[in-house]
Amino acid sequence: MPLKLLHQLRLHAEGAGLNLFGLVDRARFDACEPRERRIDALVPACGTVLVLGSGGRGLAERQVAAGGDGGGIAAMVAGAVDHFAATLTTCGIPATAVRFDAGCRIHADRLAEAAGLGVVSPVSGLLLHPEYGPWVRVRAAILCVGHPFGAIADGNLADRFQPCVLCDRPCVNACPAQSEAQPPKPDLAACASHRHQGGCADECARRAACPVGVEHRDDGDDRVHRHGHDLATLRRWFGLGVWSIVPKSLRGGP
Numbered sequence: 001m002p003l004k005l006l007h008q009l010r011l012h013a014e015g016a017g018l019n020l021f022g023l024v025d026r027a028r029f030d031a032c033e034p035r036e037r038r039i040d041a042l043v044p045a046c047g048t049v050l051v052l053g054s055g056g057r058g059l060a061e062r063q064v065a066a067g068g069d070g071g072g073i074a075a076m077v078a079g080a081v082d083h084f085a086a087t088l089t090t091c092g093i094p095a096t097a098v099r100f101d102a103g104c105r106i107h108a109d110r111l112a113e114a115a116g117l118g119v120v121s122p123v124s125g126l127l128l129h130p131e132y133g134p135w136v137r138v139r140a141a142i143l144c145v146g147h148p149f150g151a152i153a154d155g156n157l158a159d160r161f162q163p164c165v166l167c168d169r170p171c172v173n174a175c176p177a178q179s180e181a182q183p184p185k186p187d188l189a190a191c192a193s194h195r196h197q198g199g200c201a202d203e204c205a206r207r208a209a210c211p212v213g214v215e216h217r218d219d220g221d222d223r224v225h226r227h228g229h230d231l232a233t234l235r236r237w238f239g240l241g242v243w244s245i246v247p248k249s250l251r252g253g254p
Contacts, residue, residue: 002148005091009084013052016080017062018139020053020129022115025152026143029114037105043096043143048152050142051115052081055132056216060224073224081140094145100138108138109228116155123164124171124206126228130161133213134206135225163212174209176200188254192234195227196241202226229254 010021026046030038039046054077063073081097088095100108109120109127118129118136126134177194178187194200203218203226218225236243237253 002093002150005088005093006149009050009087012084013080016076017059018052018054018077018080019058020051020055020112020117020136020138022051022112022117022155023149023152024049024051024111024114024155025147028152028154029111033107033110037107039106039143042098042106043145045094045145046096046143047147048144048149049111049115050084050144051111051117051138052084052140052142053112053117053136053138054224055129055136056213057135057219057224060218077139081142084142088142088144088148093148096143097140098143099140106141111141112136112138113156113158114154116157119156119158119161119163121164121171123167123169124210126171126207126210128161128163128210128212130157130163131213132216133163134210135213135216135218137225167211170209170211171206174205176205188229188234189238192231192238192240195231196235200227204228 013019013021026039026049029049030040033039035041039049059073059077063076078099081099085095085097098104098106100106112118112127113120117138118127120126121128121134124134127136127138128134129136175191176199177190191200207225207227208217235241236246236251239246239248239251243251
């Protein structure tokens with residue numbers, strides 16, 4: 001029954017435009033994370049994590065086909081994710097939904113990497129999928145109590161997917177804020193200042209310059225992969241605009 005349920009959830013996720021789906025062993029993931037970002041701080045009994053994401057233009061196209069626009073994607077994802085958690089709980093598997101558009105402290109890209117949904121580039125710091133390149137986004141995680149689907153194999157792709165090894169690295173020169181000064185950790189402060197002044201308003205120049213998965217690049221106004229961090233968050237973290245009067249200790253940060 002659990003494996004059949006997992007298959008049904010995968011099909012439902014694809015139908016909702018969440019075409020990236022993977023499992024993570026919570027204990028193995030937490031062992032590599034700083035304490036403040038560990039999953040057991042949210043759900044101590046969690047043993048299994050379902051990771052849900054979207055790759056390419058499919059999610060935006062589904063939203064448009066449903067009569068909406070890109071702005072309604074968050075609501076559509078929220079509805080689908082809450083449905084997954086409720087379905088699992090009804091089937092006797094206590095589950096908690098966590099969405100990454102709501103200030104979650106779990107590192108979404110590293111979770112996706114553990115689930116086999118891509119690798120985090122050692123050059124740009126972006127999550128890269130073998131097919132979709134950087135045009136992906138981790139949308140949510142379902143934290144399940146115990147191991148209802150059995151043991152979970154390590155899904156990391158890093159040993160067989162290394163897109164940046166022989167690449168000319170156009171992303172390094174593309175960033176107008178030079179936030180790639182010390183890869184793989186971009187200078188988020190420089191990025192924040194650049195974007196606060198109006199730069200890279202439509203999309204991240206690093207993402208647009210990546211040669212992997214270019215055929216899946218955001219199209220027209222349906223730019224659902226603009227940036228890894230929204231501008232409001234960056235302004236808060238680095239004290240820009242009205243946040244300049246708020247003490248750093250109260251602003252949070254990466």
